[in-house]
């Protein structure tokens with residue numbers, strides 16, 4: 001969750017963004033998650049100072065069902081519909097000779113006019129129109145296939161990066177984190193646990209989840225994992241980050257069949273790419289935070305947010321309520337508008353909005369605008 005990645009970056013297949021964490025499953029049913037209970041010790045019973053009610057796969061699913069951001073699905077379907085309309089308009093313009101194919105059409109007509117006898121003008125126009133239609137369909141379908149392949153290439157690049165430069169979380173390496181991966185997989189009833197990798201990223205605090213055919217994976221930047229093993233010996237924020245990423249996986253934010261539709265947004269310049277897509281992304285972040293809350297019982301959530309703002313050393317010393325008070329105090333209209341604009345184009349809700357949503361006892365949908 002490098003703050004830049006975390007707060008900006010609107011590519012629909014960017015690592016799911018997809019806490020400042022990002023989000024891109026399939027699998028064969030595995031018994032591993034069913035055994036996670038014994039592996040994790042006491043799944044359903046959180047440890048730590050907070051009094052966390054027992055969690056079960058059913059209770060987690062019930063909680064998630066109630067707390068997905070109310071605008072996530074409407075925005076997703078709106079984007080798809082607008083994207084399809086935009087593609088249809090482009091297609092119509094091409095077939096009507098108003099687009100780049102007009103020259104091709106003219107050239108074909110000229111050739112046919114010279115080379116084909118026995119056709120009157122109307123018949124000729126119909127033939128050429130049909131040819132242009134077929135050509136446009138081929139070009140359109142071809143473009144979608146090319147887009148799909150390009151997305152796959154990018155996803156495999158991300159996965160290759162894990163295989164090349166990361167350490168995979170396992171029973172021997174980062175066993176505490178591995179135990180949580182299994183516990184969350186069990187609680188979310190995922191068919192296959194995601195592969196989790198740790199990679200040092202030169203100081204960037206970030207994490208993301210992604211997908212390649214047959215598996216999902218999560219990268220935790222080593223700078224976050226340091227929290228658990230260095231200064232503060234603090235695992236809870238890491239668990240919350242990981243739970244957030246698993247939320248993206250659970251909600252299908254990273255799978256290509258979800259993200260490829262979001263690519264249609266590129267056919268809607270400005271409104272789609274700069275406004276609607278970031279809004280969809282922010283709603284997904286709120287949803288993933290709710291999943292993280294359901295999985296962790298909220299343990300580590302405030303530290304996680306303060307980690308984003310204050311970094312991995314000072315976050316332990318921030319008073320969250322005081323932080324929120326100062327964020328809203330003594331700002332005039334123009335200043336507040338400037339901040340509103342910052343949030344408007346951000347892929348993640350600005351931190352105060354996100355903190356407020358996390359602390360909301362009613363777990364209402366977070367503020368999008």
Ligand SMILES: [Zn+2]
Nearest residue numbers: 017018021022
């Ligand atoms: Zn996220």
